[in-house]
Amino acid sequence: MLTSEKKTSFLALGMDAASLSVTCPCQKCALAAGRNNGDPNHEHVEGRMDVPMRSFFAEYYPNLVRLYRSIGVKFHDADNTLACFDVTFDSDSRTSSSTPSSESSRLKQNVNIKAPYLSSRSYKVSSDHTITLPDLPPLSILNPYPFGRRLLGYFRIARDYVKMLTVSKEFMTQGRMMEIGKDPSEWGNGRQANLREFLVNGGYSHDFSAFFVPLFACVCTCSFDRMMEYPACVVLEYVARCMPFGRMQFVSSGVREVTENLSKNIGAIHYNSMVEKIIESESENGKATGPIILIDSKGVHREFDHVIFATQANQAATMLAGQKASKPLPKPYVTAREKGDDESNYGRMEDHDLTDPETPKDVSANTITKSHPFYSQIQTLLKFPYERTQVVCHTDTSFLPKDPGSWRLLNIAKSTAANILASPFDMVTAELEQQREREGSTRFSIKSFITSGESELKNRKKGHDSGISSPEWQSGSTTPTSTASQSYNSAMATHIMNNTASSLGTTTKFLQTTNPIFQPKPETVISSAWFERAVVNPESMKAVDELNQQMEDQVERLLAAAKMGTQSASISDRVWFVGSYAYPGIPLLEGCVVSAVQVMERIVAAEPRHHLAASISAAKESFLKRDEPMRERRLRRKQEMERKPTGDNSASAVYFKTAWKDTLEDESIWEEQEKTRDEAKREIARSGKGHFSSAVGSWTSNVYVEVAWMLLLYIAAIVQWWMVFVLESAGFDGSRWALA
Numbered sequence: 103m104l105t106s107e108k109k110t111s112f113l114a115l116g117m118d119a120a121s122l123s124v125t126c127p128c129q130k131c132a133l134a135a136g137r138n139n140g141d142p143n144h145e146h147v148e149g150r151m152d153v154p155m156r157s158f159f160a161e162y163y164p165n166l167v168r169l170y171r172s173i174g175v176k177f178h179d180a181d182n183t184l185a186c187f188d189v190t191f192d193s194d195s196r197t198s199s200s201t202p203s204s205e206s207s208r209l210k211q212n213v214n215i216k217a218p219y220l221s222s223r224s225y226k227v228s229s230d231h232t233i234t235l236p237d238l239p240p241l242s243i244l245n246p247y248p249f250g251r252r253l254l255g256y257f258r259i260a261r262d263y264v265k266m267l268t269v270s271k272e273f274m275t276q277g278r279m280m281e282i283g284k285d286p287s288e289w290g291n292g293r294q295a296n297l298r299e300f301l302v303n304g305g306y307s308h309d310f311s312a313f314f315v316p317l318f319a320c321v322c323t324c325s326f327d328r329m330m331e332y333p334a335c336v337v338l339e340y341v342a343r344c345m346p347f348g349r350m351q352f353v354s355s356g357v358r359e360v361t362e363n364l365s366k367n368i369g370a371i372h373y374n375s376m377v378e379k380i381i382e383s384e385s386e387n388g389k390a391t392g393p394i395i396l397i398d399s400k401g402v403h404r405e406f407d408h409v410i411f412a413t414q415a416n417q418a419a420t421m422l423a424g425q426k427a428s429k430p431l432p433k434p435y436v437t438a439r440e441k442g443d444d445e446s447n448y449g450r451m452e453d454h455d456l457t458d459p460e461t462p463k464d465v466s467a468n469t470i471t472k473s474h475p476f477y478s479q480i481q482t483l484l485k486f487p488y489e490r491t492q493v494v495c496h497t498d499t500s501f502l503p504k505d506p507g508s509w510r511l512l513n514i515a516k517s518t519a520a521n522i523l524a525s526p527f528d529m530v531t532a533e534l535e536q537q538r539e540r541e542g543s544t545r546f547s548i549k550s551f552i553t554s555g556e557s558e559l560k561n562r563k564k565g566h567d568s569g570i571s572s573p574e575w576q577s578g579s580t581t582p583t584s585t586a587s588q589s590y591n592s593a594m595a596t597h598i599m600n601n602t603a604s605s606l607g608t609t610t611k612f613l614q615t616t617n618p619i620f621q622p623k624p625e626t627v628i629s630s631a632w633f634e635r636a637v638v639n640p641e642s643m644k645a646v647d648e649l650n651q652q653m654e655d656q657v658e659r660l661l662a663a664a665k666m667g668t669q670s671a672s673i674s675d676r677v678w679f680v681g682s683y684a685y686p687g688i689p690l691l692e693g694c695v696v697s698a699v700q701v702m703e704r705i706v707a708a709e710p711r712h713h714l715a716a717s718i719s720a721a722k723e724s725f726l727k728r729d730e731p732m733r734e735r736r737l738r739r740k741q742e743m744e745r746k747p748t749g750d751n752s753a754s755a756v757y758f759k760t761a762w763k764d765t766l767e768d769e770s771i772w773e774e775q776e777k778t779r780d781e782a783k784r785e786i787a788r789s790g791k792g793h794f795s796s797a798v799g800s801w802t803s804n805v806y807v808e809v810a811w812m813l814l815l816y817i818a819a820i821v822q823w824w825m826v827f828v829l830e831s832a833g834f835d836g837s838r839w840a841l842a
Contacts, residue, residue: 115361115371120153120434120631122495124612149606150356153434153631154323154493155597155614156691158351159344163692164768165699165729172725173363176354180602181224182234183510186313187503188216188518189594189619213620215500215515218508219252220259220313223826223840225819231347233819237508240831255309262310267812269304270342277759279335279342280750294640297337298330298523315522316514316593322688323616323635324489325592327524331639335758340688343762346812350511352602375399379424380409382475382673394676408705410678412698414634415486418679420464422476422483429462431490434631454492454630455621461488461634476674478652485645486683488634491617495629498622499611501596509611513596517619520591594619636683646686647752653678653704660708678705686757699729703736732768 114121125131126147132140157180160167170177192212221237236256241249273279283295295303297318301311318337319329353360365371375398383392383405393405411418420427433449463484470480502509516522599612606612615622636642656675663671678701685693739760743751822840829836 114358115365117156118152118356118358118361120493120629120633121356121358122151122153122436122629124149124151124606124628127610143609145607145609147605147607147610149599149603149612150358151495151599151603151606151612151614151628152353152357153495153614153629154616154633155599155602156353156357157602158691159348160351161343161348161765162340162687163690164765165695166691168729168768169695169725170353170360173360175360175363177351178354179349180352180511181232182348182350183221183223184317184512184514185218185221185503185508185510186316186514186516187218189515190214190216190518191620213500215502215504216518217505218503219255221503221508221510223510225822225840227815227818227822231815232349233346233816235816235819235823238827258307258309259313262306262314265304266306266314266338266341267345270338273335274339274342274758274762279339279758280755282334282338294643295334296330296640297332297334300334300338302523311522316516319593320512320514320595320616322637323491323633324637325524326520326522327591328487328489328637328639330523331637333638333640333643336638336643336687339758339762343765347815356603375402376426377421378426380422380476380673380677394673407709408676408678410680410698410701412680412694414488414681415483415636415679415683416461416464416488416634419480419483422480422677423465423470423474425464427462428464429458431632431634432457434629436629437627449630451624451627451630454632457490457492457632459490459492461490475672476677479649479674479677479679482645482648482652483679485648486642487637487639489637490632490634493631493633494615494618494622494627495599496613496615496622496626497610497628498613498626501594501613501615501618501622502598502611509598511598511601513598515594515596515619516592524591592617592619636681636689638688642683643686643754646684647754649679649684650700650753653701657704657708661710664708664710686754687761699733703733732764735764735767 124147125135126144127141128144128146129140129142131146132138158166190213222234223237224232224234226232236259238256239249239252269282270279273282280294283299284293297315300306301315306314315326315329318332318340319326321340322329322332377396378399379397381395381397383395393407394409396404396406396409398404411421413421417427432453435449435451435454465480465484467481467484470477474480501515502513594615594617596613596615599614600606600608612628656678659675660671663675680694680697680701682689682691682693682697684697687693739756743756826836826840
């Protein structure tokens, strides 16, 4: 809930709250704004930057895609190009970005940007497929070692990539994704394998991990420590659905259009006030359930039949407990503000420099008694861990490789001191290491294409299991604290926003850096914002199932209360939770959409007296109407599980078995609906659809057929790749053969 009336242009709905319009530096705009620092050589720009950057793969976001289509939001493809490089710091000047001692600590001092150890460009191999391949350095006869070393590294990456793709797609199509690592012959404990265990025991090379782990640390916006704790099935499912033909998508006009289109039919929106307490009013006749009362920070009371928390899990727990955040994140900092903006709505850069990267626990599970009306919900919500990260918009091109020819859409950097396999609280791996010492070597035998044997990763991971004896582990902590800004043990992602927003022009490179491991020059900073992102570990996966089961039980209790007539349902039965954390898989916008749809269905099912059936009167192009076939499918699935209660019917188990199939069916239904529309509307609705249908439509139940088809397309791409290599080795420009 957001309260208070809108007074300034700063106030906005959450998805777009930190986004900003880029101030045009051209001379005409500078004079119009009353500035005398205009650049007569700068082109005019009218761009807007989403903060944080919102990209998605349609293969992993079918419900988000359907929502965007239904509200008329257009989106477009972007080439999946990236560059990975290392950053070194001089030991005598490296200062923690979380605790700077002065303004000078924000400056980059003695920071060295290395040449990319991996960069890639995209090659179009058909009307519907684009392949991303790594770049090779020019071949020098006098010094062939760099070329040979890079070629050997790429061979290892390609080998491990095909191996991982085969593993993930086979387990996904067989509905066994959650079984990876559980077989006693593979892991011995029957536990779910985390990503570190999968990479180490699967024999994946360091060349592959040095590319794969930072990439997914950027996708999940977390430190390497937290990335290694991710259950392997969560990451591999993303791999299986998005690779190799997935295309990154961006909303063409920015997420402001999304928030405006979603909210335009809402009767009242209240801003700039926090919900501080939730209580239940007394009913008039003592029989029916009274309304829920929300009390905000201004003391205003508002009554509701149901309350939906579309917030983070930790924020919802704090509000349910009636407490305030102990260390709130600072307000966004913006250098250039619109006329009439109230400066009190903006933060200071100094506050951003001093922000603690560790996400505090404002509510302790031990302080909530069982008599608390929301005891069960709070206990579950506290199981979802979060990690804080900073997003800085700037124009400091020293965040990119020194050679402009190596600049890509996504530029990933890590410190040379970083340990990509860091997982100091990995008890499972420690136990396995002890077991290997007692019993000798064991085999990691997920199918025939993963073999045992000593790998470079196994050698590098030695010595890290000793962290298990730390005080935090002994005290019972299962969630390592964030160390991203303090130890630099994380990936820094810099996006060149001009590559996805043509309105930003080309004269100035507008950059957005997530989780900066050093700070840009102050004069280049446009804005700074801090965010908290849910991360996944085994405990949070169980919490997703627990939270969904709690809400299913609420429906049953509400129906029972309605039938009894004299029995009042508990206030906790009318409180619901949606968000990226509340849905299986990587916490992304897809989880926000699906969890919201599921809560809507639960409220409708629990309140038949209200005759809630919005889809009956909805327009044909609305999300509710388009969701109707999928809603029927979900109902059939639920009824089948009730008839056959055997096996694991948890939310996570159902998701990993059916989500990828649902994606195919959703796309099939969409295409059938499109046939009934005229050509003009079809072109509008299909804008931004890109390669989604053809890429997903090529999936088959036989993973080996799909891999063979993938290899054929790769051969076509390699022909273009080789032509680019020959041209660039001869000193010519080969970029016209690539899409980068």
